[in-house]
Amino acid sequence: MQTAKAQIKVTPLAQLVTNAELQTEAERQLGICNSCRYCEGYCGTFKALTRYRSFDAATVNHLANLCHNCRGCYYACQYTEPHEFALNIPALLANVRAQNWEQHVKPQALSRVMQGSVWPYALFTVLFILLFSTVIKVPWLSAQPFYASISHNALVLIFTPLFVIPLVSLAAGIRGYWKSVGGSRLRLSDLREAMLSAASMKNLSGGQGQGCNYESGERYSSSRRWAHQATMYGFLLCFLSTSTATLYHYVLNSPAPYPFWSLPKLFGVGGGLLLSTGCALLWYLKTKSDRALGSAARTTAEYVFIGLLFFVSTTGLLLYWSKGTGLASSWLIVHLALVATFFIAIPYSKMAHGFFRLAALCREAQLQR
């Protein structure tokens, strides 16, 4: 053949370190997708993709945050390796997301280590165990016993900043993201649209309810959707439990502990069971899934995060069941330490995905208007 071919140079995703490198690769892969469009029916990412003819960084980030890593597009793709086009959209977008979150949530260094390794989680947990073990021994802090041994005020004192500071950081990050993708003033209808999509995990439906291709290769399955639903609703119930307990405490002037047939307990036990089951299932499914279709550098931290949520919920349940026994205060210390670590991790770990995705879904609703 006399004429030169277009050079197709493919670098493994793991070697694309900078934003610019990843952006170039994203333009290449999404350009191929856009001239094919066979995957249009799978999820919101592909529906959005057809609006564009080129892919600047803002568009790539928007598409990446819409992607739920369901992998339907990968297994249906004619152009995956060994084809020279070497498409791997789920992995590409997972890598873009990870970089994107790091870029927006400050401090970036904390985001980098918490998305990348186990040790910050371990370190925080140990530190908090030490902290709570100390607190429990200080008489004036353990007055007005909450559960076995820590006062409500001490908990408020410790957890308020642990809750507020990461949330402020996350909110700033989401705000930065929103600006970067060109988001306009949010309407209630955008939020409603996004919430409905998230509530049903529409983007894990595979487009026709057949599910995704996560743990069993080419076969469709809804396991991950169910596991995620259990995790998400379990988590929300736990959150509701704490919220109602706060209302009981301050509004109804009724401090903990509460009987089983009370809202905080029902939400807490139900949520805890759902959350731990969901996390266990997510963990199992992850072990069955192909690492090469996610962000390889983030896989460990993703496991750690699922593990953290699992232990937060199980220690909560253990604490409830060990009430009145000698183990109660030990479980309390561990549980509180894990919860505190979790709070810190919210903006810097996989937990951020919920907020970024919701923002992306809101933006998508705007763009579809």
Place this chain on the structure above:
Amino acid sequence: MTAPVIELQPDLNVMTPGIGPPVADVIVIGAGNAALCAAITAAEQGAKVTLLERAPRSYRGGNSRHTRNFRCSHDSDLGVLSGAYQLDEFYDDLLRVTKGNTDEKLAKLVISSAPESYQWMTKQGVIFQPSLSGTLSLSRTNAFFLGGGKALVNAYFQRCEDLNIDIIYNATVLDLHIDNGDCDGVLVDIEGSQRYLRATSFVVAAGGFESNKEWLAEAWGEAAKNFLIRGTPYNRGEVLRQVLAHGADSIGDPSQCHAVAIDGRAPEYDGGIVTRLDCVPFAVVLNKHGERFYDEGEDVWPKRYAIWGRLVAAQPEQIAYAIIDDKSSELFMPSVFPATCCDSLSDLIVEMGLPLKETMATIEAFNNACSEGEFHPTELDGLSTEGITPAKTNWARAIITPPFRGYMLRPGVTFTYLGINVDETARVTFNGNRSKNVWAAGEIMAGNILGEGYLAGFGMTIGTVFGRIAGQQAALHANS
């Protein structure tokens, strides 16, 4: 995927007819849509089936990997298809594209069996979706596969696994032992070792010869070297040639292939859908000497689509260049490779390697021949040039608005027409007599029905209907 597929030599000593136990009731050669439908149908009838796939697992499914829809008749709403697409209309569409070069009985069999096949496909796990964006013209006639052809093939392979069909990848059939239309077994190379596999019934569904450039060169001469093959490099036509050599009756023009004009920078094989380039109607198209050679605005898709491959193939070095200006840059589906783009026309011409003086002269003459008028990109708008040959009879607008963009075009071969003759039970005929135990389905026999031309999604209909018939007949023979 550009690695050439090696031609293997059969060791005929391994082939000893009548010796050795059969490996299965039915051997299916090929693993595209038709082969999979045949294998599944035979297995559903209780036959033990072995499926021979020449490609490795990652490239399984033949050219069905690249397909995206199934043309289907329907009297009323059917799944994702709304309204009606009656048998007569379907048949008329077929007559129009083939210019009557079809077997009426077989064609009507395919057309009338399509809706039932649609239901059957759904039961096998194939998921349909409404037509994709940019394909509205097909929404009534064609049911699209969710995720495209590879997702369809995946669904069928899963079904094969569930039915305990023995799938052998990297299995190249080197010869069939056929005596007077009676097949005893097949000589197969499986990852380097040759084996002789026997069975009661045989289904050949191994596609055409479009990726065999030596064979294409028999009809096209040297020009074939410059053809790009849109699909799998594994469709070498070996099984077709073997069966013909054993006396099967051939059908279809051996010198014809269906070719479209695609992006000249596409890979030599397997570029698939993304290499299509539908900018021709909005462009001036030049050969390497900077000359126009055909009316770019003659007709709408799909007729235009069907002729440009051949037109480019007839030009020197089988290459052409399409040049558009900024007015037209977003009027067609995005191309996989970015256009060469320059603010000045002369820069673009130089960058594309065209002769500057001649090309400028051609484009100036073209521009001067354009006149004012209403431009409608989606219909024949009659906006024609005056006083140049060849004329551009629709969508003729002067190429004057920078930036200018250029694409290189080459012929992209999609499929070949040569096939083997079958009857309405998919049974192959040898020297005019029905074979005892050989059936055919898919591209290898599609020439019976689609003698020339192209009808979107119809190859999948032929493959599905005849695949199912072949599978059923092969199992029936094995069970009796």
